[in-house]
Amino acid sequence: MNNSINSLENKLGIKFTNKALLITALTHSSYANQYKNVQFNERLEFLGDSVLQLTITEYLFSFFKDKSEGELTKLRALIVCESSLYEIAKKLDLGNYIRMSKGEELTGGRERPSLLADCVEAVIASIYLDKGIDTVKKFIINNFVDIIDKATNNQIILDYKTRLQEILQRQGDVTIKYDLVKYEGPPHRRKFYTAVLIENKIMGEGSGYSKKESEQSAAKKALLHLEGKNV
Structure with a gap:
């Protein structure tokens, strides 16, 4: 030690x-x-x-x-x-x-x-x-x-999924869907991969050690995509 x-x-x-x-x-x-x-x-x-x-x-x-x-x-x-x-x-x-x-x-x-x-x-x-x-x-x-x-500088968002929904809903009714693409690793250390689809088009993909974490990661990538930033 x-x-x-x-x-x-x-x-x-x-x-x-x-x-x-x-x-x-x-x-x-x-x-x-x-x-x-x-x-x-x-x-x-x-x-x-x-x-x-x-x-x-x-x-x-x-x-x-x-x-x-x-x-x-x-x-x-x-x-x-x-x-x-x-x-x-x-x-x-x-x-x-x-x-x-x-x-x-x-x-x-x-x-x-x-x-x-x-x-x-x-x-x-x-x-x-x-x-x-x-x-x-x-x-x-x-x-x-x-x-x-x-x-x-307003660069921290605690809930990317909610933020993504708020931005998209300004344009009216928009369909947002989170799809679990795959998972890998043993049960005690499983990693999840999720894609977020906006009007059936993939706008972001993320990963994490829980489904919730992978969805937040995907939503963050989608927000960056919408802002025109590299991800």
Whole structure:
């Protein structure tokens, strides 16, 4: 575990004084259930969520003085959400460092968005407890700066299927259909491929580790197609 911790510390850009905090942040409850006296990361998630909310709130309040309370609240909701946390987790390759049960791993735990998002919050809490508020704020802003930029430029859409439907319905009644093209892989790690058809014409194709995720991916591709962007 020590080599893994050192590797992750390099990615985080932070050397922990109390490495046990980081190990706990990386420990899923399924792992703790297999061993006695092992702490897992749920309490750290609780703390990390608050630290993240405060940091992003303070940043938006300071740098977007022209925006109202309602606008700031909407921006924060776009930035502090499961999909953004999942993006950060993937960038840090957190899935490879999490301690989880074999059963959790076999059912796709290392790629599960909710599990990875929770782990990011726990890591944030571990940094806060080990290094203090200034260091964790710097870490958060450095890692969320691209997401903040996308959110403030209206480039983040949480529900691509709903957004696609809203845009197309401006033109009147339009038939939108999602077809499961294929799936592959073992039952515990199945990948789905979906095409979205608009008036029976394929406008986007996407994939994901659930049908819902693959449909959202296809809808996103369709939106980009409609906007004339490369996909």
